[in-house]
Amino acid sequence: MAETLEFKAELRQLLHIITHSLYTHREIFLRELISNASDAIHKVRFDALSHADLLQGDTDWKIRVIPQADAGTLTISDNGIGMSRQEVIEHLGTVAHSGTRAFLQAMKEAGKGTEALGLIGQFGVGFYSAFMVADRVTVRTRRFDSTEAVCWQSDGQGTYTLESCDKPQRGTDVILHLKDDAREFLEPERLRELIRKYSNYIEFPVVLVLETTTDGQKKVTEEIVNQRQAIWLRRKQEVTQQEYEEFYKALTHDTEPPAEVIHYAAEGKHEFKVLAFIPAHKPLGYDWREPQCGLRLYIQRVLIMERCDKVLPFYLRFVEGVVDSSELPLNVSREQIQAHPLLDTIQKSVVKTVLDTLAWMKSSHFDKYIRFYQNFGSILKEGLAKDWNNRDKIADLLLFESLQTPAGQYLTLEQYLNKMPKGQEAIYYLLGESAESLRRSPHVEAFRAKGYDVLFLTDPIDAFIYPYLSPYRGQRLLPADRADSLPDGEVSWEERDRFAALVSFVKDQVPEVAEVRLSRRLTESAACLVQDQHATPPHVRRLLERLGQEVPPDKRILELNPQHPAVAALEELHRRAPQDPRLAEYARLLYEQALVAEGSPLPDPPGFFRRLNELIRRDAASPAPAPSSPSSP
Numbered sequence: 335m336a337e338t339l340e341f342k343a344e345l346r347q348l349l350h351i352i353t354h355s356l357y358t359h360r361e362i363f364l365r366e367l368i369s370n371a372s373d374a375i376h377k378v379r380f381d382a383l384s385h386a387d388l389l390q391g392d393t394d395w396k397i398r399v400i401p402q403a404d405a406g407t408l409t410i411s412d413n414g415i416g417m418s419r420q421e422v423i424e425h426l427g428t429v430a431h432s433g434t435r436a437f438l439q440a441m442k443e444a445g446k447g448t449e450a451l452g453l454i455g456q457f458g459v460g461f462y463s464a465f466m467v468a469d470r471v472t473v474r475t476r477r478f479d480s481t482e483a484v485c486w487q488s489d490g491q492g493t494y495t496l497e498s499c500d501k502p503q504r505g506t507d508v509i510l511h512l513k514d515d516a517r518e519f520l521e522p523e524r525l526r527e528l529i530r531k532y533s534n535y536i537e538f539p540v541v542l543v544l545e546t547t548t549d550g551q552k553k554v555t556e557e558i559v560n561q562r563q564a565i566w567l568r569r570k571q572e573v574t575q576q577e578y579e580e581f582y583k584a585l586t587h588d589t590e591p592p593a594e595v596i597h598y599a600a601e602g603k604h605e606f607k608v609l610a611f612i613p614a615h616k617p618l619g620y621d622w623r624e625p626q627c628g629l630r631l632y633i634q635r636v637l638i639m640e641r642c643d644k645v646l647p648f649y650l651r652f653v654e655g656v657v658d659s660s661e662l663p664l665n666v667s668r669e670q671i672q673a674h675p676l677l678d679t680i681q682k683s684v685v686k687t688v689l690d691t692l693a694w695m696k697s698s699h700f701d702k703y704i705r706f707y708q709n710f711g712s713i714l715k716e717g718l719a720k721d722w723n724n725r726d727k728i729a730d731l732l733l734f735e736s737l738q739t740p741a742g743q744y745l746t747l748e749q750y751l752n753k754m755p756k757g758q759e760a761i762y763y764l765l766g767e768s769a770e771s772l773r774r775s776p777h778v779e780a781f782r783a784k785g786y787d788v789l790f791l792t793d794p795i796d797a798f799i800y801p802y803l804s805p806y807r808g809q810r811l812l813p814a815d816r817a818d819s820l821p822d823g824e825v826s827w828e829e830r831d832r833f834a835a836l837v838s839f840v841k842d843q844v845p846e847v848a849e850v851r852l853s854r855r856l857t858e859s860a861a862c863l864v865q866d867q868h869a870t871p872p873h874v875r876r877l878l879e880r881l882g883q884e885v886p887p888d889k890r891i892l893e894l895n896p897q898h899p900a901v902a903a904l905e906e907l908h909r910r911a912p913q914d915p916r917l918a919e920y921a922r923l924l925y926e927q928a929l930v931a932e933g934s935p936l937p938d939p940p941g942f943f944r945r946l947n948e949l950i951r952r953d954a955a956s957p958a959p960a961p962s963s964p965s966s967p
């Protein structure tokens with residue numbers, strides 16, 4: 335008796351999109367189904383390592399693609415692991431495929447428009463892509479360690495049926511009852527083309543099974559269509575760039591070729607082979623997916639793990655590829671393999687090669703490197719905190735915008751060091767939202783005047799990794815907005831004397847700060863805020879507060895520029911009429927402009943507007959002044 339069950343809500347939504355729309359990329363259903371069949375064979379090969387008898391002698395691994403024009407069906411059949419009844423319910427009734435979840439997220443972001451539908455081809459939606467070409471799908475499956483076979487059927491309209499069936503061979507048959515407009519997928523030539531295009535490097539034979547009738551005699555032919563070389567086992571000199579690209583695309587579903595290919599065989603004490611790729615860009619949906627890290631681990635061509643994270647540190651998770659070692663034991667559990675010391679050796683070797691490749695790319699193909707960096711730089715930077723042994727190598731790979739680089743161009747730490755003028759004793763940096771706003775910050779004025787460059791750290795992660803950057807090649811890194819980082823330039827005694835009363839008055843009016851003082855940091859602005867070396871930088875504070883964390887308040891230092899006309903005028907007014915009520919308002923305005931200049935929020939915006947509007951009112955009522963220098967903010 336067939337039992338009818340309902341799909342989970344998320345899946346109903348997906349199936350609705352698939353069955354009610356037209357696609358330009360629907361041919362990818364074949365790639366998805368062949369890839370599932372290949373996974374199933376890998377799984378049974380692995381599970382049977384310790385139970386070879388369960389295979390009952392059937393180790394002729396094959397994925398069969400069978401078009402049947404009379405019935406209008408296309409069957410993809412494998413002798414893989416198969417599924418139990420419970421597994422069918424779990425796997426074919428819910429959204430399992432990670433790409434599918436990313437696709438649904440992308441749909442949400444893109445709205446319901448056709449733009450989102452175009453995304454399907456790039457994501458692939460796993461098993462459910464079948465409904466792009468079929469109005470009914472039947473799955474007949476039997477697990478390798480069971481005698482019970484199950485038949486699953488659905489038209490993709492919200493429910494599916496399950497019933498027991500006969501299936502003498504283990505494995506899974508996916509039978510697609512093709513839609514009328516999808517009969518092209520019955521044509522042998524079209525199927526050959528698609529198998530070669532998308533599944534050429536599947537390691538098991540993908541066999542096209544054709545039934546022909548000659549002189550009334552039916553004949554079945556089987557033709558292996560894919561190349562199925564374990565490309566990583568071949569010598570580098572024997573593999574063409576095109577083969578690498580095709581393999582990479584088949585492995586990752588990326589539509590673009592990789593930025594770099596890394597292919598080598600370690601020989602000597604340990605032997606293993608690595609074929610890894612540095613992608614050129616983040617594939618669609620990369621930021622919505624759960625982060626995945628690791629290379630495919632093979633032992634003598636048997637796939638042991640889809641993502642072996644022991645061979646790749648998390649900060650290199652953008653690297654894709656394969657590692658194969660015949661030295662690892664085949665007949666042990668995945669957990670035991672994960673603990674094998676050879677994996678640490680492999681990791682060290684992969685990390686070194688990837689970092690060396692990135693360094694080479696940076697020096698030889700800078701434009702290509704910039705694109706890579708814009709996509710994956712934030713991830714790579716995590717390594718500064720996590721991989722102390724390679725900290726210097728990673729620091730060498732960083733790119734920065736800076737005070738002296740034209741907008742949109744980048745500088746490395748090494749280039750910064752090389753152009754440091756004599757007398758400069760530290761590498762200066764400033765944390766903030768964007769290079770554009772930092773370029774206008776009062777904190778860089780003195781540096782600009784002295785010809786010192788300031789690195790702009792504007793990636794959100796910079797706020798957390800800057801402590802790991804210093805020292806770089808013996809030079810310390812100092813924040814340009816720290817109280818003691820001022821290149822030099824003492825305020826004269828005479829100025830100190832003259833402004834002493836004003837400074838003390840402003841301190842009384844701005845209890846939020848620990849100190850008010852004069853400084854030479856500013857050449858154009860009237861005031862700015864700095865902090866001592868133990869305080870949390872304001873940009874980091876803003877980020878942490880946005881993340882909902884409480885940061886204990888630090889008292890900061892308000893610095894005034896005694897040469898600024900506004901500060902000078904204030905001093906004069908204070909000397910002339912120390913009781914003038916406007917003085918208190920002006921003192922607050924100096925503090926408030928220092929906050930605005932560094933991007934910090936104002937504690938009392940209405941008060942600020944009132945003070946500013948009062949100034950406008952008064953000023954507008956007085957006669958027009960002589961034009962003043964436009965450069966003084």
Ligand SMILES: Nc1ncnc2c1ncn2[C@@H]1O[C@H](COP(=O)(O)OP(=O)(O)OP(=O)(O)O)[C@@H](O)[C@H]1O
Nearest residue numbers: 370371374416417425430431432433460461462506
């Ligand atoms: N031919 C098959 N043999 C055995 N199990 C299968 C087969 N096809 C699908 N399945 C099971 O159904 C599940 C769902 O398949 P689907 O293609 O939607 O996602 P997926 O392959 O798990 O996704 P991902 O590629 O992200 O791992 C698979 O994980 C697998 O357990």
